[in-house]
Each structure stands twice: as structure tokens, then as C-alpha cells.
């Protein structure tokens with residue numbers, strides 16, 4: 001995996017909180033372009049595409065326009081902790 005500076009594979013929730021989609025992002029060491037493969041959690045549309053790499057990273061579904069955000073893992077963990085406390 002030394003050829004990539006960023007790599008992730010996430011499950012995506014739809015509006016109802018169900019795990020209905022996923023996204024995989026790869027960024028090569030020598031590239032500012034991300035290889036993206038996703039399945040939209042809202043409409044089920046799947047696509048493989050390339051996007052300029054930037055943080056925070058987001059992709060718009062090519063069919064329904066749903067904005068898929070790639071939150072930092074740390075933020076996701078923080079949110080989980082907050083949820084547990086309340």
C-alpha cells in the first residue's frame with residue numbers, strides 16, 4: 001500500500017440512518033487526484049469517477065445529487081462518544 005497517500009473504505013448512511021451505500025477513495029502518492037468509487041445511500045446509483053483531492057472531501061451523487069461527505073475518522077469517533085454520553 002506504499003503507493004497511496006490516502007486510502008479509505010466507508011459505509012454510508014442514508015437519511016433514515018441505514019447502511020445503504022459505500023465509498024472507496026484512493027489517492028496515489030504522486031497525484032492530486034482521487035479515484036472514487038461509490039454507491040449512493042439514497043438512490044443506489046453507483047459510479048467510478050475521479051475528483052481533485054481536497055479535505056474535507058465530498059462527492060455529489062451523479063444521479064440524485066445527494067452530497068456524500070467523507071468526514072475525518074477522528075470527528076466520527078468524537079461524534080460517537082458524544083452520542084454515548086447524552
Ligand SMILES: [Zn+2]
Pocket residue numbers: 040041042043044045061062063064065066
Ligand atoms: Zn443518489
